[in-house]
Amino acid sequence: MRFIDPHIHMSARTTDDYERMAAAGIVAVIEPAFWLGQPRTSVGTYVDYLSSLVGWERFRASQFGIRHYCTIGLNSKEANNEALAEQVLDVLPLFLAKEGVVAVGEIGYDDQTEAEDKYYRAQLALAKELDLPVQVHTPHRDKKRGTARSMDVALEMGLEPGRVVIDHNNEETVADVLDRGFWAAFTLYPQTKMGNERMVEIARRYGSTRVFIDSSADWGKSDPLAVPKTARLMLERGIPREDVEAICYGNALAVFGQDGRMQESDWLAPQPLDQRDLYQGNSVLRGQAPQVDGLPVIPERVESALIE
Amino acid sequence: MNPGELLGEWLATRLPLDSVDWLGTVVGLVRAAPTDRPLYLAIGEVARRVPKQPLAPTEAELLAAAASRPGWDPRDWTLDQAARVRLLLASTADGAVLSRRLDTLCSAADVGELVAFYRGLPLYPDPPRHALRAAEGVRSNMRVVFEAVAHRNPYPSEHFAESAWNQMVLKALFVGTRLDLIAGLDARANPGLARMLSDYAHERWAASRPVSPELWRCVGPFAAGSVLDDFRRLLERGTEIEKQAAALALATAEDAGAQALLAAHAALAETVRTGRLDWESLATAGT
Numbered sequence: 308m309r310f311i312d313p314h315i316h317m318s319a320r321t322t323d324d325y326e327r328m329a330a331a332g333i334v335a336v337i338e339p340a341f342w343l344g345q346p347r348t349s350v351g352t353y354v355d356y357l358s359s360l361v362g363w364e365r366f367r368a369s370q371f372g373i374r375h376y377c378t379i380g381l382n383s384k385e386a387n388n389e390a391l392a393e394q395v396l397d398v399l400p401l402f403l404a405k406e407g408v409v410a411v412g413e414i415g416y417d418d419q420t421e422a423e424d425k426y427y428r429a430q431l432a433l434a435k436e437l438d439l440p441v442q443v444h445t446p447h448r449d450k451k452r453g454t455a456r457s458m459d460v461a462l463e464m465g466l467e468p469g470r471v472v473i474d475h476n477n478e479e480t481v482a483d484v485l486d487r488g489f490w491a492a493f494t495l496y497p498q499t500k501m502g503n504e505r506m507v508e509i510a511r512r513y514g515s516t517r518v519f520i521d522s523s524a525d526w527g528k529s530d531p532l533a534v535p536k537t538a539r540l541m542l543e544r545g546i547p548r549e550d551v552e553a554i555c556y557g558n559a560l561a562v563f564g565q566d567g568r569m570q571e572s573d574w575l576a577p578q579p580l581d582q583r584d585l586y587q588g589n590s591v592l593r594g595q596a597p598q599v600d601g602l603p604v605i606p607e608r609v610e611s612a613l614i615e
Numbered sequence: 616m617n618p619g620e621l622l623g624e625w626l627a628t629r630l631p632l633d634s635v636d637w638l639g640t641v642v643g644l645v646r647a648a649p650t651d652r653p654l655y656l657a658i659g660e661v662a663r664r665v666p667k668q669p670l671a672p673t674e675a676e677l678l679a680a681a682a683s684r685p686g687w688d689p690r691d692w693t694l695d696q697a698a699r700v701r702l703l704l705a706s707t708a709d710g711a712v713l714s715r716r717l718d719t720l721c722s723a724a725d726v727g728e729l730v731a732f733y734r735g736l737p738l739y740p741d742p743p744r745h746a747l748r749a750a751e752g753v754r755s756n757m758r759v760v761f762e763a764v765a766h767r768n769p770y771p772s773e774h775f776a777e778s779a780w781n782q783m784v785l786k787a788l789f790v791g792t793r794l795d796l797i798a799g800l801d802a803r804a805n806p807g808l809a810r811m812l813s814d815y816a817h818e819r820w821a822a823s824r825p826v827s828p829e830l831w832r833c834v835g836p837f838a839a840g841s842v843l844d845d846f847r848r849l850l851e852r853g854t855e856i857e858k859q860a861a862a863l864a865l866a867t868a869e870d871a872g873a874q875a876l877l878a879a880h881a882a883l884a885e886t887v888r889t890g891r892l893d894w895e896s897l898a899t900a901g902t
Contacts, residue, residue, distance in 0.1 A: 354722055361725040366757050400652055401723045404659030437656075567663070 308552065308603055312534045313337040313559035314442070314474060314494065314521030317375065318364050324531045325371035330606040331535040334574045335374040337563060338364060339413035339442055342384045344526050350394035357398070361405050374574045376563070378412030378442045379403055386426035387418070396429055403437050409563040412442025413474065416453045419446060424460070431464040440470045440563060445480070447499065454480045458487055472562055474521070475500055481509060485517060490562050494523040495533035503537040507544050515553035535603040542602055618684050618738040619704035622697045625676060629694060630665060637664050638698060645706045651716060654706045658699055658720060658728065665698040686769030686798060687737050699728060700735035710741020717748060726757055733763035736770040746774045753783045758790050765797055772799025781808040784833060785815065794829040795898040809837040813845055828860030828897055835864030838873040846873070850880055856900050862887045863894060
């Protein structure tokens with residue numbers, strides 16, 4: 308089975324993670340622009356960060372046979388530094404049209420302040436102007452209301468719900484999100500967000516229409532194998548295979564690939580010239596031999612004492 | 616025709632009609648624009664508007680390229696790269712403005728864009744102004760970006776100071792890429808580079824790692840004294856390709872000792888003298 312992790316901050320992860328992810332069947336990742344655990348103090352560091360998402364990190368992923376995409380935006384936490392936020396808004400057009408950029412994201416609310424609202428709206432307008440989907444981060448605190456407000460404002464700004472992903476859902480928010488026609492993403496993140504046994508029950512109850520999962524793995528204690536591990540658990544607990552495939556692969560591709568910015572052929576049949584960008588010209592499927600049947604394999608690290 | 620016009624003409628004969636229309640529109644837009652925004656959006660949008668197929672210039676087009684800008688060799692270019700450079704050239708004829716835009720674009724570029732921008736180096740107005748940008752490309756950790764500056768690009772040999780030139784050649788060996796595609800490689804050979812390369816070969820030998828046979832090409836003209844021991848080692852204990860490389864290199868030496876060493880290996884000296892060996896076939900032999 309092949310997987311997409313549509314929300315993972317690879318910049319904060321190691322090459323060991325990339326190796327294990329590739330071995331577990333992850334073929335593509337989407338890295339949303341977010342904060343770095345502490346606030347940035349200037350637009351220069353922001354530009355360098357966004358540039359690493361379209362440049363270096365994408366190249367680094369390709370060395371492990373993983374296709375890297377990103378979403379570009381000003382996150383809600385840093386929207387509260389208005390002097391910085393204004394400058395970041397000015398540089399976003401430099402990135403949004405680029406290859407590998409599949410949406411505006413992750414944007415939305417954190418504390419639900421006025422500044423957050425202002426820049427959330429400004430970026431929704433930008434998404435509409437440039438015809439990009441949107442990836443919405445929903446707040447940890449006052450979640451239910453923050454999620455509803457995120458959707459209200461998106462509709463108010465003229466976005467179609469079918470082009471908006473509402474991320475970090477839980478049992479309390481999912482029904483509303485699906486009823487209103489938005490995509491519902493769930494983040495399997497230890498302690499703070501969803502655990503995967505809960506996810507199995509959500510899949511059982513809500514099925515796989517407009518539902519998908521991600522790891523949101525970052526610089527915190529998180530799990531870059533959350534998607535294949537949860538797929539395995541869902542299969543073991545009797546979720547139909549086609550639902551698991553939709554939740555762990557197909558739906559993320561459907562929403563982020565709806566304008567061709569991300570397509571299956573990117574990893575199944577890369578253009579020969581694309582491969583020039585890859586490490587030593589190797590195909591993206593190198594060493595991957597995607598499984599067709601059976602449970603996803605969660606690899607152990609293979610250690611060698613030799614350093615050559 | 617100037618290079619920008621040539622690129623426009625080549626693209627017009629190769630792209631689908633809607634892409635040609637789009638390119639025509641945005642070229643007009645960036646020419647007239649009071650701000651940088653349309654250029655930045657258009658450069659990004661090339662990814663979805665222009666295919667990544669090879670430009671595959673004809674012999675006549677390559678001649679036109681070299682006539683328009685001596686040394687310009689776009690044989691490895693792709694259509695999307697040509698479109699990006701076309702846009703950049705259309706945006707201004709002022710070297711200072713172009714340099715500023717190039718800095719901004721490079722600060723936000725993906726790999727494919729970087730390759731295009733660095734391949735365009737020989738075409739930008741006010742060439743000496745872009746030497747630091749070119750050196751930045753040489754520093755890249757991404758091999759294709761390095762190669763965009765180093766391979767089939769006349770800019771480094773024309774504008775790099777000796778230290779920058781030497782670093783580029785040495786780095787080509789470090790990243791395992793071909794030397795024979797570096798424009799001006801023989802013309803820019805110098806004793807400092809020969810010394811660095813010989814040291815590098817010793818370092819590799821000490822670590823039991825292979826040494827590219829192409830390395831000796833830039834050492835040959837200055838082969839004399841203790842460096843002759845390196846050549847002796849190659850001729851006596853090297854692989855077949857290393858022996859051939861040593862012979863090709865020694866044939867360019869002026870030192871009498873070097874010439875004597877080559878003469879002592881009569882069969883090899885003969886293949887070099889009759890032109891049956893060349894660096895290009897050595898560079899591709901291992902690949």
